[in-house]
Amino acid sequence: MDRITPRERVYNGMPAHELGSEGWHKPWSGGNGGNCLEAMKLADGRIAVRQSTDPDGPALIYTCDEMTAFIEGAKAGVADFLLS
Numbered sequence: 001m002d003r004i005t006p007r008e009r010v011y012n013g014m015p016a017h018e019l020g021s022e023g024w025h026k027p028w029s030g031g032n033g034g035n036c037l038e039a040m041k042l043a044d045g046r047i048a049v050r051q052s053t054d055p056d057g058p059a060l061i062y063t064c065d066e067m068t069a070f071i072e073g074a075k076a077g078v079a080d081f082l083l084s
Contacts, residue, residue, distance in 0.1 A: 010042060010044075010046070010048070010061055011061065012059075012060060012061045013058045013059070013060070014058065014059055014061075015056060015057070015058065015059070016048070016050040016054075016055055016056060016057060016058065016059035017055065017056045018059075019040060019042075019048055019059055021055070023040045023041075024038040024039070024040050024050070024055075025038060025039055025040070026038050026039075026052060027039055035051075035052065035053055036052045037049055037050070037051065037052065038050050038051075038052045038055075042061075045063070045064055046061050046062060046063055046064070047061070047062050047063075047064065047067045048060070048061050048062075049061075049062065
């Protein structure tokens with residue numbers, strides 16, 4: 001992923017468009033009709049996530065450790081109870 005340097009202060013819930021339109025990737029897309037997450041690696045190492053169908057909506061900002069814990073937990077099935 002590209003490392004993006006935003007023009008302003010980055011905070012959780014900020015409008016995703018303030019991070020720019022370039023550098024967003026869809027690492028989790030699939031056969032879901034285009035409804036997927038987009039992620040962007042920021043210059044400070046944090047990761048921004050937004051809903052692909054709402055690019056002007058809020059961006060959630062995670063540290064690398066937080067994203068690693070989330071992905072490892074998802075792979076291990078820790079949150080599978082949410083799907084039933």
